[in-house]
Amino acid sequence: MTQPAPIDCDVHPIVPGIETLLPYMDDHWRETVVRRGIEDLTTISYPTRNPLSFRQDLRDATGRTGTDPATLGRQGLDPFGTQLAICNCLYGVQAQYSEDLGVAFCRALNDWIATEWLDRDPRLRASIVVPMQNTEYAVDEINRCAPDPRFVQVMLLVGSENTLGRRQYWPIYAAAERHGLPIGIHAGSMYRHPMTAVGWPTTFTEEYVNQAIAFQSQLTSLIAEGVFAKFSSLTVVLLESGVTWLPAYLWRLTKFWKGLRSEIPWVSDPPGSIVRDRVRLTLQPFDAPPDAASVMRLVDHIGSDEMLLFSTDYPHYQFDGGDPIPEGLDKGLAQKIMAENPLRTYVRLKERETTP
């Protein structure tokens, strides 16, 4: 069985510096950045020197990497024979408290990605980064970018201002569904709230471990509010969420759904079946058990071979060596993860034309 060329569903172009975005801003916002001395929006979710933010063996003299498509291609795509890769830019634009700044930076970021990344490497696709500060502006940005078929997804952050299932966000889901774009929810935060329900964490490690826990709450919100019932062809992809928490989470949710479904009567299917039909997760970090036998047992608990999507999470440091497939994963499943599952998830990946 030859391995199909993988489709990497989570790679991260790094913004070299805020000046990179200035050509993509109009005079007012360019002047704002310069006059007010806005230096940088690198998010504290991925601090530059942190071991997780960049694989140690890939860092350049600045301590970073992945700031241009040639480097990303050489380090992140070529070694795996990747045929397509989805760029999820994590520059901290959603954390701006001003909605206006949020929009200005999102527009610049998306235009920069289209021009300096998608135009330069035909293997690249991207997620639309939207101003989560304001739903109306987010919808505008989706509508503005969606005509370019190389944008294959709308990206939100797991650390939102309000729980993502809430009706205030539904116009975003309606727009995404209309354009055939899955909603990708990525690790990271607007930092309106701590990454836990019990207060601010102390260390980076604590916060990063808690990102997986935050995904659980957001999934509950999306299901309970009825997002999947309302938007019947919408797919949600959890990006860099961790994977192994999913079964135990669904068991508890399903138990309470049995007891409390009268509170949310629009959720007529068991949560597990909704999630298996409509939710996908990227592979890295898998957060695997220490032994190979438990890996397949865990996959068995997930109960579907269609949910996992290949990802390296380049340039984040998630795995050692050159193989992102966790040890112990069944060969047939690994095969499906590579390209078949991504192609089913992202309908736009089937459109091979690379110009708008």
Add this chain to the structure above:
Amino acid sequence: MNVDVLGRSGLQTQAQSKLAIADCDIHPRPAGVGIGGVSKSLYPYLSQRWLDHVETFGIQYRQPWEKGSAYPKAQPQACRRDAFTPDGGSPGSSLHFMAEQHLDPNNVGLGILNPLTSGQGATNPLLSDAITHATNEWQKTEWTSQDKRLRGSVVVPYEDTAASVKEIELRAGDREFAQVLLLSRTAEPLGQRRYWPIYEAAAAADLAVGIHAFGNGGWPNTAGGWGSYYIEEMVGHAQAQQSLLVSMILEGVFEHVPGLRVVLVEGGLAWAAALGWRMDRQWKKLKQELPHLKRAPSEYIRTNVWFTTQPVEEPEPRTQLAEAIEWIGWDRVLFATDYPHWDFDDPAQALPIKMTEAQKRAVFRDNAMGVYRQG
């Protein structure tokens, strides 16, 4: 759950459950609601200063309403409808009725009392101290001294560490108490140093520290803001407990107090293995930040943390639950019913998985006898 109970005989006879079980989560409730949710049953245990205060100002928590809870429950008082006393009193308010409905027919040999409406997390720490102290006196007078099967929990005003330590020291050596009780949702993650003296005092008194779901720390109940529904709150107790456990482990609580026994109550248990894997995987890359950890994070779960069962996860097929328990160890699991709440797990029906006799004895009794130092 209510919907299931209706289709069954309801009570099991004593002969049906041969093993005297330990129920590690029973909720007694002071009868008679007074001002702002402070029960009049606690009045005999309050000083005049605090009686006057309660009568005039009631009690406030970091949540919106004078009475009741932030999310409307699914049932009145979140309880089984058949658990109201024959004269209409609150579920859990009568020892006699609790014995008749639960302790006797289910053959409960050891019952751990976890009073929930006890002033923990009140905005006024002095009032929290007064109400928690009164609740402990009330447990002794009206429950543990009256029924030898029952053990109390030392409820402490956990946001005031010094007052909490004082209360624990007062109860040290009192065999009527089996643990110190905290709630999950605190003002800061429970691993932070402000709470360490509580753990030191509990370990010194050889008391376990139970951490029960709920509480009002003031933070949104998810990292993405407030959920809308009661089901989000109930499912979310698992997320809150994961976060507090991460905090306790990564901050080094178990290195600082190696003998500490922590019991996580009502937050689920099946997630513990995967949380351990995630912590271990991330710690391997990031351990330079945590030089105080001498072992992989998951190892502290295996030595210092126990989980109560209710509401026990119910995968399809059920065998997966046994596999999830195997990942953390059968010695970590403590049976609990959550009587008299609506989502009560019936000892005759819960845990419908194949267990060896030894596993049954461990889960339904022996693990609890060990962690609570009984017998």
